[in-house]
Amino acid sequence: MRLPFPPTPGCAAALLAALFLVPSSASAAACPPSRVPPSPEYLQLVTRYASAESTAAVLALKDWSDERLRCDLDNLQAAAVAASRCRGKCEDRVVFERFSVRAALLLHAEREIQERFGAPVTEQEVTCSTGPNAQTVERLAGILFLVDPEAKAFLSRFYVAMARRAQWSHCIPEAEQWARTGLRRFPKDGPLLMTLGIVLETTAFLTLVPAPRAAIQGPQAVRQYEAQTAKLGALWERVRRTFEDALAADASLHEARLRLGRVLWRLDRPEPARACFEEVIAKSDDKVLLYLAHLFLGRIHEDQNRLADAEKEYLAAVAVRPTSEAAAVALSHARLVLGDTVGAREAMESGLEQVRLRIEGDPYKNYPMTHTREGQPEIDALRKALVR
């Protein structure tokens, strides 16, 4: 089974934490209890990570034995449970004044990234997996809940960052795992729901589309066609529901609305899709979202033969993002369909020229991975915040 994390019911934080905190009997037997956990070595490693030596600390974690780590985690866990029960300034609480659980969690997360997420390479086989550090992160998240009153805000950001970081490496199943793990703790978290929606959208996008039914011949091929079509339909519906849940949790998530619109368009529901794009255009000031909303709205108009409206939206997309090839193709094609062959050629030629001058990528081309590049910077930001 790929999922490394035990399922958790949506209940109070302490109960949730307790579920994660039960040490294995083997480790409990092997590990002598410590009054002042963790071990000096582990404390030093985590302190190094939190200081300016994060890279070295992540590297050093490679040589850490599972046994030592399990012992430190068991003792930290026991201290955290005790600290959560004591009132005022008790000894167990002091442990967590000198030891940063957040830092430890990020240290193991970065080790997981290094070991398990490959470098993103387009159109090459991706080798990703989930390792023991992911499980350690979950144990530390449980400890954090017991000792840090602001754990929710930190962990919500962390799970979004990890899911996006995994997706950036094209580790799609791993990205889904991280998003779902976060959602087990925070089922109504808007950004997490949106992140899961993006992962599912990418999954659906990457699923091969069969040729039309009329082109499929033979009973075996027909069976494959029906299975694949049903799978795709179910996937897109799941994506739609996830973005709707994200918006129900946080109506200000303009990206979720944009993506919901695109999914509705794929599901052949142009009118609600159009409403989504128009709302993004009316309410968002994010240039990437505006560019995509104009582009996608233009397509709705074009599909419904409102070619002049389509051209207007494509022109708006070009105005927001003059170096986008997708907008140039869209504008050129709309003009060609309108019969303006000269205008079509001009738009295309100018688009290709602009692409050469461009420094940053086209958000349409990055759409399946849009914003996943924020994963690592967000982890960096969480790490830097440890020092402050």
Next chain:
Amino acid sequence: MKAPFLAFLAVLSGAASQVAQPPTPPKVHSPEVFGVQVDSVYVDAFVSQRRDPVVGLTAADFELKDNGVVQKIDLVSAEALPLTAVLVFDSSNSLAGERLAALQASGKAFLESLRPQDEVSLFTFAGETQWLVRPTADKAAITRALDGLQPGGATAVLDALYAALVLPQTQGRTLVVLFTDGEDNMSWLDWRQMRVVAERSNALIHVVGLKRVEDTVGALPSVDLSGRMLPMTGTPSMEFLHTWGMRQIAESTGGRYWEAESPARLKSAFAAITETMAQRYILSYEPQGVKRPGWHEIELRLPGRTGDVHTRRGYWVAER
């Protein structure tokens, strides 16, 4: 005022008499890929029987209907018409290694098969399109560009094909040879839009696909409902939209989808295109008894003979 829809196609302006007497070279005006003048229509056809080309036919062997009306046709010498070959080559990341080397070698061999006066243009595409060489008779310029190809990025086949049909302003016959080894995962246009554009251009489109089932299928693995990647093993009996769509586009222009089983077979796929080009019939007529603007359905057959006729399905005339 803009014409209401696409202008068209395999049509040369100028009097039919200029092109009706082979082998005298016709005086060719500027039949842009999307021109608007339709005095003479040129139909580029290939005839086969059990996959072998049928050669030696005359105009009298064909019957051509334009929107259901039989037309008087002439046979034009292909030798007499200038040819522009537009190469549209995939340079995405999946091409790294022997695939790229095979493509470069196949492209160069294809160049050698062209006549000195034929022009060539080169587009490459990954996530985006690059127009590397504009139409030129200088084949060395194309060779240099092929040598400089570097794989990288995703695959936006349809957008690149669109650019290749819209941008070059060609004369005479336009042959587009598109090579790709993966699924389109980045194009703005979809295959339906692209088929309409292809049908209404004057280009003959051949697509060469490189089979890749055993690996990640153009980085588009199938994914099950739990999110696990499903490896593609063996040949699925069901055809996927990408391959089917590319075939539709090619065949709508009278061309073909050629699938190379391996990089080593690429060269023969390109050679087959060259061979069929030499065995094509170019028929010319001035449309009679049909309304000019709008879509013209072409029906070409061999009454009294057996053989499969491969030609474009029709052409479009814009309102002047």
